[in-house]
Amino acid sequence: MKHTTFPWILLLVIIAPPVLFWGCSSDDDEKDPLTINLNANKAAEHPEAGRLEMPKLKEGVVNMLLVKRLSSGHINFCIEWDISKKAQRWTAFRWDNTNSSGYVKREDNFIEDFDIPEMYRTTSSHYSGSGYTRGHICASADRWNSLEANRQTFLYSNMQPQLYSFNGGIWANLESKVRSWNEASFRDTLYVVKGGTIDRSSDIREYVRKGTSLQLLVPKYFFMAILCKNSSTTNDGYKAIGFYLEHRSFYEDEKNLAPYIVSIDQLENLTDIDFFCNLPDHIERQVESQVVKTAWGFR
Numbered sequence: 001m002k003h004t005t006f007p008w009i010l011l012l013v014i015i016a017p018p019v020l021f022w023g024c025s026s027d028d029d030e031k032d033p034l035t036i037n038l039n040a041n042k043a044a045e046h047p048e049a050g051r052l053e054m055p056k057l058k059e060g061v062v063n064m065l066l067v068k069r070l071s072s073g074h075i076n077f078c079i080e081w082d083i084s085k086k087a088q089r090w091t092a093f094r095w096d097n098t099n100s101s102g103y104v105k106r107e108d109n110f111i112e113d114f115d116i117p118e119m120y121r122t123t124s125s126h127y128s129g130s131g132y133t134r135g136h137i138c139a140s141a142d143r144w145n146s147l148e149a150n151r152q153t154f155l156y157s158n159m160q161p162q163l164y165s166f167n168g169g170i171w172a173n174l175e176s177k178v179r180s181w182n183e184a185s186f187r188d189t190l191y192v193v194k195g196g197t198i199d200r201s202s203d204i205r206e207y208v209r210k211g212t213s214l215q216l217l218v219p220k221y222f223f224m225a226i227l228c229k230n231s232s233t234t235n236d237g238y239k240a241i242g243f244y245l246e247h248r249s250f251y252e253d254e255k256n257l258a259p260y261i262v263s264i265d266q267l268e269n270l271t272d273i274d275f276f277c278n279l280p281d282h283i284e285r286q287v288e289s290q291v292v293k294t295a296w297g298f299r
Contacts, residue, residue: 035280053092053191056274083120090195091137113157135162160196170254191227225275240287242267264288
């Protein structure tokens with residue numbers, strides 16, 4: 001739980017598809033109005049911001065909340081987009097029994113996100129010749145439950161530039177590890193936040209084509225924050241784990257993920273993002289302060 005305060009300035013929110021899908025649906029979280037939560041998002045204004053996978057939204061006119069819904073009305077994933085940097089801060093999504101079955105073919109059809117004004121989007125031109133791959137944040141393999149869900153993962157708003165060996169190496173191994181937890185025997189619901197660091201100048205690897213309309217911000221670090229809810233009686237069934245990796249070409253052991261485990265509190269200090277802010281405060285304090293590695297299959 002971070003205790004950073006941001007100025008209450010206008011937050012631009014764009015929803016796709018249109019507003020007719022707003023309101024309560026089967027995948028919206030029920031909230032206890034008596035639960036103490038001092039750092040929660042303002043869900044009364046934007047209901048999607050109250051979901052448990054959502055980090056604390058940054059305030060200010062440069063930040064957009066993009067909610068990607070399926071034609072059924074269910075939310076596929078959410079993105080926070082910084083229009084001043086033409087970069088996403090994170091993608092947040094969940095797995096449960098409603099979206100974890102099936103297998104669809106990856107189409108590799110990368111598309112612009114037309115919910116972002118043209119001058120603030122990234123496109124194929126930004127990546128072409130940059131030396132970086134188009135790194136999925138919500139991976140294609142994270143959304144194999146339907147063609148529609150999978151196609152949305154190819155939006156450029158769901159991309160961050162990644163070195164080829166990082167994208168196909170330790171990052172891919174971490175994504176596979178997280179997907180292994182998406183089993184009914186392990187979770188009722190798994191809440192996932194992924195992203196690359198864009199806020200601090202010291203956490204930016206470089207700008208490609210700096211000062212041009214095709215400028216591309218390259219994060220120096222990538223992270224994942226995972227919250228699991230199951231039937232355990234400990235902490236009301238919640239547990240959490242974080243990962244923080246330097247964006248570099250070579251890792252001596254790409255399959256050894258244990259050295260990059262951090263608590264959510266540690267990850268918040270490293271990224272300046274308040275993860276899982278919509279948890280009741282007493283649960284948030286417990287699950288974010290420590291990691292029980294054995295509960296996640298690590299020694």
